[in-house]
Amino acid sequence: MTPQPSARERLLDAAEDLAALQGMTSTPVDEILGRARVSPATLYAHFGNKEGLVVEALKRRLARWDSTWQECVDEAVAPEEKLLAVFTALARHRTSLTPSRWCVFLGASAETPAPGNDLADTLASDTRLLVDRLEALSAAYLQGAPAKVLADRITLVYTGVLGMILRGSDAEAAIADGRATAALVIRALAGGDHAESASRP
Template sequence: MTTGQRVPARTRLLEAADQVLFERGIRDTPVDDLLRQAEVSAATLYTHFGSKDALVAEVLRVRLSDWQRVWDQHIVAADNDVDRLLAVFDALASYRETHGHPSRWCAFLAAATELPQAANEISDVLAGDTALLSERLLHLSRPLAGEGAQDLANEVLVAYSGALAGFLRGSPQSPDRRGPAPGPCSSSGPQPRLTHSSAGPRCAPSWKNAACSCQRLMR
């Protein structure tokens, strides 16, 4: 009789940290709780990561890699420049839906808020997330807004941040996949599909505001 191979201790530690740290709080979660969840000893934790901070940094690194891959996929699947810019919203909904992260907050914002004086290994990952978001939105805004690309990227970033903040008002259910009804910002230019609503109807205005910004700045 063949038995399944036990998940490696390092993987169990990462999974345990990912499951509990951003729900209970990084500082409020004792190391002993992580050890129990992962079924490992303290020596195993320190052998693989050296410290709790290093474990947190690696969990964030894995999340950032997963998030970037999902966002990449949605950008590639987009049909036009508007959809490529707004793909960040579809990617957010898809990431939360398929990667088992239905938490009420963004792990990177949570870590930045909870750990304003974070160790370098954590702050480096947080800086990487910020750079990915701001630089990519600017890059995707240039074909649409030219010299106004930074303004457009900033507006989309505000809408995206609003969608993340909306999660604090309650853990959303599955994303609403219906596109928003045409509004006063409709124009004859390229129209975004907006196939998801990242947290259901509650976040739809943020998505629509971003679409309106695109249309206004392209006129």
């Protein structure tokens, strides 16, 4: 017999699953409690309130995303492939964990016009991780200021993939489109910056 996880763990699992599937605000506390088979008092004893629980669940999920992504970066050899690994990681992330409707972090952000400090920090961490790691990988690939530009643009494309999934696109197709687009951006910024100058209005 597998020993039953603690009430705390069950609550985190349930909160993560339901936030991923339905969104955090859309999920009532009762549903989390029912799924975790835990009583209300236990939740509030451990996490203070609903947002406290969600924040902990999001932090845990971000850590898992972080390590999945890092694995994919490590598996890649060429610098360009290391940059594109974020798309491989997204596909792997989506199949290894509870499937999310699009992105738990963007979803929580969209649902919460006025997040508390802890929640806001956690949501910002997701964006910061994206931009910072992409910038570090870019810097290894091309020198100077363009690294930040490249990181921002890949983040934009990556975010577009997530948004397309929210729009109802097939996830695999959206990821492939994003990857192809990002590859274009990488080559354009690495091969010379003439390609973007004509695009300004």
